[in-house]
Amino acid sequence: KQEVTQIPAALSVPEGENLVLNCSFTDSAIYNLQWFRQDPGKGLTSLLLIQSSQREQTSGRLNASLDKSSGRSTLYIAASQPGDSATYLCAVPPGGYQKVTFGTGTKLQVIP
Amino acid sequence: KAGVTQTPRYLIKTRGQQVTLSCSPISGHRSVSWYQQTPGQGLQFLFEYFSETQRNKGNFPGRFSGRQFSNSRSEMNVSTLELGDSALYLCASSLEGSETQYFGPGTRLLVL
Numbered sequence: 001k002q003e004v005t006q007i008p009a010a011l012s013v014p015e016g017e018n019l020v021l022n023c024s025f026t027d028s029a030i031y032n033l034q035w036f037r038q039d040p041g042k043g044l045t046s047l048l049l050i051q052s053s054q055r056e057q058t059s060g061r062l063n064a065s066l067d068k069s070s071g072r073s074t075l076y077i078a079a080s081q082p083g084d085s086a087t088y089l090c091a092v093p094p095g096g097y098q099k100v101t102f103g104t105g106t107k108l109q110v111i112p
Numbered sequence: 113k114a115g116v117t118q119t120p121r122y123l124i125k126t127r128g129q130q131v132t133l134s135c136s137p138i139s140g141h142r143s144v145s146w147y148q149q150t151p152g153q154g155l156q157f158l159f160e161y162f163s164e165t166q167r168n169k170g171n172f173p174g175r176f177s178g179r180q181f182s183n184s185r186s187e188m189n190v191s192t193l194e195l196g197d198s199a200l201y202l203c204a205s206s207l208e209g210s211e212t213q214y215f216g217p218g219t220r221l222l223v224l
Contacts, residue, residue: 031211032211034211034212034213036215041200041218041220042217042218043116043118043202043215043216043217043218044202044204044215045215046212046213046214046215049211049212089155091155093211100145100157100213101157102147102154102155102156103154104154105154
């Protein structure tokens with residue numbers, strides 16, 4: 001059974017800092033990994049999707065990397081802004097019958 | 113294109129009642145997945161429908177059921193509600209062959 005863990009669970013940083021969010025998964029036989037953000041009380045917004053054949057993906061100030069062999073992915077946020085405050089979730093398609101297994105999430109607060 | 117829409121956005125029910133939630137996918141998307149999000153369990157996969165057929169199912173009791181119509185709209189039904197069913201219910205749609213899911217804003221269900 002795939003298990004996905006995100007560390008830290010919560011993070012508070014001053015505006016302008018670069019930061020890294022971590023995602024670890026137990027079953028490396030994945031074919032992609034997706035990062036989402038969720039604003040309080042809202043649905044999820046897809047940020048980046050990395051295929052297993054890729055090592056990283058970039059979108060604006062966001063960069064996600066994937067290391068299947070070690071079961072890890074990182075989301076790098078450059079020059080953080082208060083608008084980046086949200087919960088960030090990583091998700092992988094597991095084996096078996098489930099569509100996607102979500103991580104536990106990292107709640108980010110960027111302080112002006 | 114309009115995004116994924118879910119109705120109602122908020123719902124209050126009492127134990128023992130039943131509830132039906134609705135999800136309209138992005139136009140052209142034929143896959144609809146449902147998720148339950150609670151503070152204790154995080155995001156958990158309920159089921160996925162594609163072309164009116166349930167394609168995948170998560171580990172939830174039979175009180176949770178769903179269906180999909182010919183226009184790809186999907187409904188989720190929960191019978192004999194329990195207090196623990198209080199959650200944010202999210203649906204997501206995707207194009208056939210694509211792993212990228214687009215989420216709706218969710219329906220927040222409170223069971224009293």
